[in-house]
Amino acid sequence: MSHVSTPAATADTDHVGQSPLDAAWTIDVIAPPGLETALAEELRHLTGAAISDRPYGASAELPAELVYRVLADSLIAGRVYLPIARGPAGQADQLYDLAAGVDWSSHLTADDSLSITATGGNDQLRHTGFIATRIKDAIVDQFRDATGRRPDVDSENPGLRIHCHVPARGDASLAIELSDGSLHRRGYRVDGGEAPLRENLAAGLLWRARWPQVAGTGAGLFDPMCGSGTFLIEAALAVWGMTPAMRQRRFGSPAWRGHDPAARAAIIDGAPHSWLIEQPARGAITIFGQDRDPLQLAAAHANIEAAGLGEAVEIHHADSFNAPCAAALEGIDAGLLISNVPFGQRVESAGDEADWARLCSRWIHCLPNWYWGILRGGETEMTWPLRFDKRLTVIHGGADAEFLRGQFSEKSLRQPAGPHALAGRLIAQGRAGERSAEDFANRLKKNWKQRQFLLKQGDNALRLYDADLPDFKLAVDYYRTEDGEAWLDIQEYQAPRQIDPQKARERLAAAVAAAVETLDIDENCVVVRQRARQSGRQQYGRFGGEHIERVIRERDTRLLINLTDYLDVGLFIDHRLVRDRLVELARGKRMLNLFCYTASASVRAAVGGARSTTSVDLSNTYLDWAEHNFELNGIAVGGDHQLIRADVLRWLDQAGGTDARYDVIFLDPPSFSNSKAMEDDLDIQRDHPALIEACMRLLAPEGVLLFSNNRKGFTLNRSVEDRSQAHDLSRKTLPKDFSRTPGRRFVCEIRHR
Numbered sequence: 136m137s138h139v140s141t142p143a144a145t146a147d148t149d150h151v152g153q154s155p156l157d158a159a160w161t162i163d164v165i166a167p168p169g170l171e172t173a174l175a176e177e178l179r180h181l182t183g184a185a186i187s188d189r190p191y192g193a194s195a196e197l198p199a200e201l202v203y204r205v206l207a208d209s210l211i212a213g214r215v216y217l218p219i220a221r222g223p224a225g226q227a228d229q230l231y232d233l234a235a236g237v238d239w240s241s242h243l244t245a246d247d248s249l250s251i252t253a254t255g256g257n258d259q260l261r262h263t264g265f266i267a268t269r270i271k272d273a274i275v276d277q278f279r280d281a282t283g284r285r286p287d288v289d290s291e292n293p294g295l296r297i298h299c300h301v302p303a304r305g306d307a308s309l310a311i312e313l314s315d316g317s318l319h320r321r322g323y324r325v326d327g328g329e330a331p332l333r334e335n336l337a338a339g340l341l342w343r344a345r346w347p348q349v350a351g352t353g354a355g356l357f358d359p360m361c362g363s364g365t366f367l368i369e370a371a372l373a374v375w376g377m378t379p380a381m382r383q384r385r386f387g388s389p390a391w392r393g394h395d396p397a398a399r400a401a402i403i404d405g406a407p408h409s410w411l412i413e414q415p416a417r418g419a420i421t422i423f424g425q426d427r428d429p430l431q432l433a434a435a436h437a438n439i440e441a442a443g444l445g446e447a448v449e450i451h452h453a454d455s456f457n458a459p460c461a462a463a464l465e466g467i468d469a470g471l472l473i474s475n476v477p478f479g480q481r482v483e484s485a486g487d488e489a490d491w492a493r494l495c496s497r498w499i500h501c502l503p504n505w506y507w508g509i510l511r512g513g514e515t516e517m518t519w520p521l522r523f524d525k526r527l528t529v530i531h532g533g534a535d536a537e538f539l540r541g542q543f544s545e546k547s548l549r550q551p552a553g554p555h556a557l558a559g560r561l562i563a564q565g566r567a568g569e570r571s572a573e574d575f576a577n578r579l580k581k582n583w584k585q586r587q588f589l590l591k592q593g594d595n596a597l598r599l600y601d602a603d604l605p606d607f608k609l610a611v612d613y614y615r616t617e618d619g620e621a622w623l624d625i626q627e628y629q630a631p632r633q634i635d636p637q638k639a640r641e642r643l644a645a646a647v648a649a650a651v652e653t654l655d656i657d658e659n660c661v662v663v664r665q666r667a668r669q670s671g672r673q674q675y676g677r678f679g680g681e682h683i684e685r686v687i688r689e690r691d692t693r694l695l696i697n698l699t700d701y702l703d704v705g706l707f708i709d710h711r712l713v714r715d716r717l718v719e720l721a722r723g724k725r726m727l728n729l730f731c732y733t734a735s736a737s738v739r740a741a742v743g744g745a746r747s748t749t750s751v752d753l754s755n756t757y758l759d760w761a762e763h764n765f766e767l768n769g770i771a772v773g774g775d776h777q778l779i780r781a782d783v784l785r786w787l788d789q790a791g792g793t794d795a796r797y798d799v800i801f802l803d804p805p806s807f808s809n810s811k812a813m814e815d816d817l818d819i820q821r822d823h824p825a826l827i828e829a830c831m832r833l834l835a836p837e838g839v840l841l842f843s844n845n846r847k848g849f850t851l852n853r854s855v856e857d858r859s860q861a862h863d864l865s866r867k868t869l870p871k872d873f874s875r876t877p878g879r880r881f882v883c884e885i886r887h888r
Contacts, residue, residue, distance in 0.1 A: 158198065158199070159196040159197060159198060160196070160197060160198070160199060160202050160217055161194065161195075161196050161217070161218060162194065162195055162196075162197065162202055162205070162215055162216065162217050162218075162313070163189070163191065163192070163193075163194050163215070163216045163217075163218060163310065164178065164192045164193045164194070164195070164205065164209070164212050164213075164214070164215050164216075165191055165192045165212065165213040165214045165215075165216070166191065166192035166193065166211060166212070166213060166339065167211070167213060167319075167333065167335055167336045167339050167529060167530065168529060168530045169339075169527050169528050169529035169530070169538075170211060170336070170339030170340070170342075170343070170527075170529065171188060171189065171190065171191070171192050171193065172188060173211055173339045173342040173343050174192050174193050174209075174211045174212060174339065175187070175188045175192070175193040176342065177209060177210070177211050177212075177342055177410070178193055178195065178205060178209065178212075180347075180410065181201075181204055181205060181208055181209060181408055182195070182197060182201045182204060182205065184196075184197055184201060192212070192213070198398075199394075199395035199398040199399075200395075200398040200401060200402060202215070202217075202313065203386070203395075203398055203399050203401075203402040203403075204402050204408060206313060206314060206318075206385050206386055206402075207377075207382040207385060207386075207402050207403065207407070207408075208376065208377065208382065208407055208408040208409075209318065210334075210335060210338035210339075210369060210372060210373060210377075210410075211335050211338050211339045211342060212314070212318050212335065213317055213318055213319060213335055214298075214312060214314045214316075214317060214318060215312070215313045215314040215318070216298055216310035216311065216312055216313070217310055217311045217312075217313055217393075218308055218309070218310045219237055219242070219309050219310060219311060220233060220234075220236060220237050220308070220309040221233075221306050221307070221308045221309070222236070222306055222307065223306055223307070224257075224260065224301055224306070224307035225257065225259060225260075226259040226260070227259065227260065227265070227269050230260060230266065230269045230270065230299075230301070230307065231269050231270075231272060231273045232273075233273075233307060233309065234269070234270040234273035234274060234299075234309060235273040235276070235277060237309065239274050239277055239278065240277075240278075240281065241392060241393075242295060242311065242391060242392055242393065243286060243294060243295045243390050243391065243392060244286070244390075244392075245278045245282050245284040245285055245286055246284075246286070247286050247294035247295060247390040248286055248287045248288065248289035248292075248293045248294045248295070248390070249271075249274065249286050249287075249288060249289070249293050249294065249295045249296070249297060250288065250289060250290045250293035250295075250296055250297070251267040251270050251271050251288075251297045251298070251299065252267060252296070252297075252298050252299075252312070253266035253267045253270075253298070253299045253300070253301065254298075254299075254300050254301075255300050255301040255302050255303070255307075256301055256303070257301055257302070257303050257304070260301050266299055266301055267299065270297065270299055270309070271288060274286070274297075293388075293390075294388070294389060294390025294391075295311065295388045295390050295391050296311065296312035296313075296314075296315075296316075296387050296388045297309065297310070297311060297312065298310045298311075298312045311388055311391055311393070312387055312388060313386070313387055313388055313391075314385060314386075314387050315384060315385055315386060315387035316387065317335075318335060318385055319333045319334045319335040319336070320334070321334050321368075321372075321377065321381050321442070322380065322381055322384055322441075323368060323381070323438050323439075323441040323442035324363075324438055324441075325434070325437040325438050325441050326363060326433070326434035326437050326438065331362070331363055331365065332362070332363075332365040332366070332475050332510070332531065333365075333531075334365060334368075334369060336529060336530075336531065337365045337366050337369040337475075338369045338372075338373065339529075340366075340473070340508060340510060340527075340529070340538050341366065341369055341370055341373060341471075341473065341508075342373075342410075343508070343525065343527060343538065343540060344471055344473050344506060344507075344508030344538075344540050345471065345506050345540070346370055346373060346410070346471055346473075347373065347410040347411065349469065349470060349471045349506060350370070350373065350374050350410070350411060350420055351411055351412075352469060353415065353419065353420060354420070354467065354468075354469040354470040354471070355420060355421035355422065355423065355464060355467040355469075355470035355471075356370045356420070356421070356422045356423070356470055356471050356472075356473065357423050357424070357461065357464055357470060357471070357472045357473075357502070357505075358423075358424040358425075358472075358473055358474050359424075359425055359455040359459065359461075359472065359474055360425075360426055360427075360455055360474045360475070360476055360477065361424030361425060361426050361431075361432075361435055361450060361474070362426060362428075362431050362434075362435065362475060363431060363434040363435050363438055364424060364434070364435030364436075364438050364439055364448070364450065365438075365475075366424075366473050366474065366475065367422055367423075367424045367435070367439065367448045367450070368438060368439060368442050368444060368448065370422055370473075371422050371442070371444045371447045371448050372409075372442070372444075373409060373410040373411075374409055374410065374411055374414065374415065374420055374422075374447075375407075375409055375414055375417065375447065376406070376407025376408060376409040376414070377407055378407075378442070378443050379403075379407075381442075382403060382407060383403060386399065386403075417446050417447045418446060418447060421449070421463060421464065421467060421470075422447060422448045422449070423448075423449045423450070423451075423461055423463045423464060424448070424449070424450045424451075425450065425451045425452065425453040425455065425458070425461055426450070426452070426453075427452070427453065427454035427455070429452060432450055432452055435450050436450060449463060451463075455494060456490055456493075456494055459494055459497040459498055459501065460497065460498070460501035460502065464501075464502070468504070469504060469505060470502070470505045470506070471505065471506045471507065471508065472498060472502060472505055472506070472507040472508070472543075473507065473508040473509075474508075474509060474510070475510045475511075475531075476509055476510065476511050488517045488518065488520070491517065491519075491520055492520040492548070492549075495520045495521050495548060496548055498543055499543045499544065499545065499547060499548060502543050503543060503544070504542065504543060504544065505542070505543050506540070506541070506542050506543075507521070507540065507541055507542065507543060508538060508539070508540040509538070509539050509540075510529075510531065510536055510537075510538045511536065511537060511539075512531070512534070512536055518549070519539055519549075520548060520549050521539075521541055521543075521547050521548060521549065522541060522546075522547045522548075522549055523539040523540055523541040524540060524541050524542070525538075525539070525540045525541075526538070526539050553681035553699050554662035554663055554664045554681065554698065554699045555661075555662050555681045555683055555698070555699050556681065557662075557663045557664075558625070558647060558658075558661040558662050558663040559658065559659075559661075561643060561644040561647040561648070561663055562644075562647055562648050562651055562658050562661065564640075564641075564644035564648075565644035565645045565646070565647055565648025565649070566648050568641055568644060568645060570641045570642060570644070570645040571645065572607070572642070572645035572646045572648070572649040573649075574604055574606070574607075575600075575604060575606075575607045575609075575645075575646050575649055575650075576649040576650075576652070576653045578600065578603050578604055579599060579600050579611065579649070579650060579653050579654065580653050582599050582600055582603070583599060583653070583654060586599065586871070586872050589870075589871065589872060590615065593688075593690060594689075594711065594870075595614065595615040595616075595617075595687045595688055595689065596612065596613070596614050596615075596687060596689070596696075596706065596708040596711070597612065597613045597708070597872050598610065598611070598612055598613075598708060598709070598870075598872040598873055599611045599612065599613050599654075599872070601873070601875060601876060602628060603875065606642065607642065607646050608627065608628040608630065609625055609626065609627055609628065609643075609646055610625070610626040610628070611623060611624070611625050611626075611650060612624040612625075612626070612704075612708065613654075614685065614687055614696060614698075614704075615687065616685040616686060616687050617686050617687060617688050617693065618685075618686075620657075620660060620685065621654075621656055621657070621660060622656075622660045622661070622662070622685065622698060623650060623651070623654065623656050623660065623661045623662070624662050624664070624698060624704060625646075625647055625650060625661065625662070625663045625664075626663075626664050626665070627643055627663065627664070627665045628665075629665055643663070647661065647663055662683070662698045662699055664702070681699040681700070682697070682699060682700055683697070683698045683699045684696065684697050684698070685698065686767060687706075689706075689711060689714070689735070689739065690715070690718075690739070691742060691743075692735075692738055692739045692742045692743075692768060693764075693767040693768055694706055694733075694735050694738065694764055694767070695733070695760065695763055695764055695767060697760075701756075705732075705733045705735075705760055706733065706735055707732070707735075708870075709869070709870060709873045709879065709880065710736075710803075710843070710868075710880075711870060712867075712868040712869070712870055713736070713841065713843060713864075713868045713882055714735065714736050714739045716841065716864070716868060717736050717739065717740055717799065717801055717841060718739050718740055718742075718743035718745075719743075720798075720799045720839050720841070721740040721743065721744075721745040721748075721798070721799045722743055722744040722745065723744060723745070723746055724745060724746055724798035724799050725745075725746055725747045725748075725749075725796070725797045725798045725799070725835075726740050726745050726747070726748045726749070726797060726798065726799040726800070726801065727748075727749050727751075727797040727799070727800045727801070727830075727833065728740075728748060728749065728750040728751070728800075728801045729751050729783050729787075729800065729801065729802050729803070729804070729830070730751070730752060730783055730802070730803050730804045730805065731750035731751060731752045731757070731758075731761060731778075731801075732752060732757050732761075732803075733757050733760040733761050733764060734748075734750040734752075734757075734758075734760075734761030734764055734765070734778065735764060736801050736803075737750045737761070737765075737776070738761070738764045738765055738767075738768060738770070740799075741765070741768070741770050741776055742768050742770070745799075746775065747775040747776065747777075748775070748776045748777070749777045749779065749797070750776075750777065750778050750779065751779045751780075751781055751783055751786055752779075752780065752781075752783070753780065753781065753782055753783065754780075755780060758778050758780055761778055762778060783804070784815060784817065784826075787826070787829040787830070787833075788829070790833055791829055791832045791833065795833060796833060796834070796835045796838070797833055797834060797835060797838060798835050798837070798838045798839070799838060799839055799840075799841070800830050800833065800834055800838065800839075800840045800841070801841050801843075802826065802827070802830055802840060802841070802842045802843070803842075803843045803844065804817065804819050804823075804826065804844055805817065805819070805844075806818075806819050806820075806844060806845055806846035806849075807819065807846075819844050819846050819849065820846055820849055820850075823842075823844070823851075823852065823855070824852045824854050824855055827840065827842060827855050827859075827885065828858070830842075831858075831859060831885070831887065834887065836887060837886075837887075838886070838887075839884055839885070839886055840884070840885040840886070841864075841882070841883075841884055841885075842881075842882070842883055842884075842885055843880060843881065843882045843883075844880065844881055845879060845880040845881075846881070847878070847879075848878075849881045851881070851883065855885070858888070859885045859886060859887060859888060860885065860886045860887070860888055861883050861884070861885045862883055862884045862885075862886075863881075863882070863883045864882045864883055864884055865877070865880065865881050865882045865883070868882045
């Protein structure tokens with residue numbers, strides 16, 4: 136066991152409590168994960184001393200005055216520790232011995248109070264509470280043996296804070312915590328708002344986003360989605376420093392006998408150190424924020440006032456998608472745009488990928504040459520539309536998040552390859568690469584031999600492969616157009632985040648090249664898309680401007696497919712037998728098609744002799760597509776064949792009060808939808824009884840409701856079977872090329888009792 140000597144723990148007890156200013160204290164400073172380098176750089180700026188980067192943050196040997204400066208003025212630091220002992224602690228007795236080997240009388244008296252925290256653990260010491268208890272036992276035993284008295288434990292306002300870290304392997308360490316708990320707490324947060332950002336995380340990201348350099352030129356800062364104002368406040372504190380009250384509250388362990396009162400007073404009573412060498416006058420730098428949520432703005436206003444920055448920070452109510460560039464920024468030629476944007480599941484998402492691309496384009500136009508930094512949830516599956524020069528992974532709200540930074544320019548907006556161009560790149564990469572896709576090629580060849588007979592039966596759209604092998608999570612669809620072209624639509628199921636993106640790309644490239652060779656397909660007739668979870672309007676967003684459309688025949692009906700622009704091609708090929716059944720049921724009858732998509736079922740029914748069809752969907756894109764499908768078959772829209780744009784849930788409520796009745800209803804809703812245009816979200820497992828009941832009110836006495844959905848694990852609610860006659864057609868309507876995944880969708884016919 137070895138001990139680390141500090142000014143308060145030397146053998147010269149005459150100098151207990153004395154710390155000459157030229158004596159060096161070794162300290163460890165903890166950073167928010169991912170911002171260790173930023174912390175070390177900030178400490179070098181504040182102290183002018185040599186700072187060592189560490190996996191947890193930084194360490195340094197500093198005189199007492201500079202240690203107190205770190206405590207008072209670092210915006211990025213989380214905690215500051217002064218190590219006092221290190222040694223083996225593989226089990227409880229060793230941990231006790233480690234703590235007992237410290238002369239605690241040089242750090243506190245029996246009349247003082249203490250608190251003990253612990254982190255880490257090993258095979259024998261698994262609980263931090265137990266670790267803290269054993270250290271406490273060693274300390275109080277030492278005092279009781281020497282004086283007959285012992286310090287009290289006070290977790291709220293201790294005189295001395297002690298911290299122990301026990302690694303999984305190696306020596307444990309004991310330290311005096313010089314900070315008063317976590318330094319991210321400045322004391323200004325009156326209201327955190329939604330998804331609040333930790334203060335020192337915000338400061339670290341501002342440092343990495345170049346705010347010290349930008350602010351030093353007198354440029355401005357803009358947070359377009361400022362929430363409760365954390366970035367704005369931290370940016371202002373970086374320029375003008377923290378208030379005396381903020382700085383005072385950061386000092387912990389007031390009873391520690393090693394303090395240097397003169398050095399501490401000099402820092403507390405002195406002017407704050409900021410990130411700028413020369414501090415400008417308040418208002419000389421524009422720090423401006425906006426948000427669309429009045430409640431968030433109210434929280435921001437309260438926090439700004441509590442921080443004493445009312446005259447330095449300005450906030451307005453605005454939706455950045457409609458007002459991307461504030462008038463307050465006019466005439467500011469350079470600056471930093473920084474924001475914690477509402478991506479993913481953290482808060483209700485604002486906008487789809489196309490919306491963000493348009494917004495970034497506007498920022499490029501109105502904020503030319505500005506720097507930018509964006510924090511977004513790590514769970515998002517959207518591609519950020521701007522090229523960036525730095526990406527950091529940090530922890531926000533207990534989960535991974537990514538911080539991207541760059542500079543606005545005409546060349547910074549991404550132009551991602553569309554599905555057709557991407558296929559060409561992957562084919563070339565796969566042919567040039569060394570990764571093998573032999574297993575995939577063999578399985579694809581086997582499936583092709585087994586399913587060619589379907590082409591002879593008139594099925595011109597087939598599933599040839601559907602994640603058959605665990606290493607190749609792809610779907611491969613084959614289309615034969617009415618002109619005889621053969622096309623492959625290869626869809627990559629998004630790889631888990633733990634998979635190396637480079638390896639996933641190489642594997643995909645090898646598979647695409649193998650598919651072209653194995654099936655003898657023209658390499659210009661291949662598209663590749665990534666299938667990922669979609670929400671809201673993402674499912675309607677366009678991929679790019681390639682726009683490759685073709686016409687295929689399903690039985691005697693011509694249907695348009697779009698191979699490049701959208702998430703799907705416009706035809707669910709696993710439903711072709713369902714459409715066959717609808718044609719049979721609807722001949723000479725009135726048919727209603729809800730959530731009609733591109734209305735392929737309605738068009739097939741109309742070609743097959745349906746008396747009338749009514750097709751309802753919320754998307755203008757899909758309804759325009761549906762009209763084109765009708766026109767391809769010489770059927771005019773209007774009269775007997777209606778296309779209606781409406782929220783299906785609301786339309787059903789309104790139609791239920793009319794005399795309208797239908798002989799056949801096709802209900803094929805999404806598994807889940809939260810489109811902005813809908814009044815309510817839709818969860819098909821939860822909501823299908825009410826949906827079916829609404830449909831049954833519109834169904835003629837002898838009519839048939841064909842209900843289908845693709846939710847994995849879906850079960851029909853017993854109440855539906857109690858009120859109606861339900862007949863499961865899931866297996867009967869499953870095409871042979873989808874037989875490998877029989878549970879992929881649920882189909883049943885429902886009739887009145």
